[in-house]
Amino acid sequence: xxxxxxxxxxxxxxxxxxxxxxxxxxxxxxxxxxxxxxxxxxxxxxxxxxxxxxxxxxxxxxxxxxxxxxxxxxxxxxxxxxxxxxxxxxxxxxxxxxxxxxxxxxxxxxxxxxxxxxxxxxxxxxxxxxxxxxxxxxxxxxxxxxxxxxxxxxxxxxxxxxxxxxxxxxxxxxxxxxxxxxxxxxxxxxxxxxxxxxxxxxxxxxxxxxxxxxxxx
Numbered sequence: 779x780x781x782x783x784x785x786x787x788x789x790x791x792x793x794x795x796x797x798x799x800x801x802x803x804x805x806x807x808x809x810x811x812x813x814x815x816x817x818x819x820x821x822x823x824x825x826x827x828x829x830x831x832x833x834x835x836x837x838x839x840x841x842x843x844x845x846x847x848x849x850x851x852x853x854x855x856x857x858x859x860x861x862x863x864x865x866x867x868x869x870x871x872x873x874x875x876x877x878x879x880x881x882x883x884x885x886x887x888x889x890x891x892x893x894x895x896x897x898x899x900x901x902x903x904x905x906x907x908x909x910x911x912x913x914x915x916x917x918x919x920x921x922x923x924x925x926x927x928x929x930x931x932x933x934x935x936x937x938x939x940x941x942x943x944x945x946x947x948x949x950x951x952x953x954x955x956x957x958x959x960x961x962x963x964x965x966x967x968x969x970x971x972x973x974x975x976x977x978x979x980x981x982x983x984x985x986x987x988x989x990x991x992x993x994x995x
Contacts (some may be wrong), residue, residue, distance in 0.1 A: 854919035902974030927979030
């Protein structure tokens with residue numbers, strides 16, 4: 779009995795973690811009655827550390843592929859590779875273009891400017907997330923604004939399960955480039971989500987350097 783407890787105490791002092799052999803080793807005896815409270819605490823902490831080393835943790839920081847994330851691929855007036863542009867309804871109310879005069883990184887960004895009153899205009903992309911279903915993700919991007927009204931320019935994650943959606947805080951007024959982010963927890967079994975940005979008021983919004991990654995819950 780004493781030998782087994784010495785092995786556990788030796789493990790605690792050695793600082794080793796994640797040894798598969800230790801994870802599988804059964805504990806076949808109870809603590810001797812003569813062991814004092816301090817030693818019992820060391821043993822309990824050691825056992826908890828071994829169990830924690832055996833538990834799978836999320837791939838925090840793991841990137842998820844986003845097509846044309848920097849808007850560097852050649853675009854036409856009607857098509858931006860990897861992305862879809864939409865508006866709520868009615869005649870065209872927005873100018874939605876790749877802007878080669880303004881960029882946070884590289885040579886281009888995307889700009890949306892409202893020309894007529896409209897509820898919203900958006901740029902979006904469907905992304906595969908089946909490999910990380912059940913985990914949490916963060917969408918981030920560099921964004922700036924000019925004369926945007928109080929409803930703002932926002933990042934968005936849509937189709938998170940049944941009608942699930944998340945938005946970043948609104949950027950309003952006129953602001954320089956800043957990193958904006960929004961997080962969402964993905965339900966198990968999900969295969970895709972929709973990511974993008976939406977302009978909910980007048981003015982102009984820019985977006986560049988879009989990133990999507992797994993994060994700790």
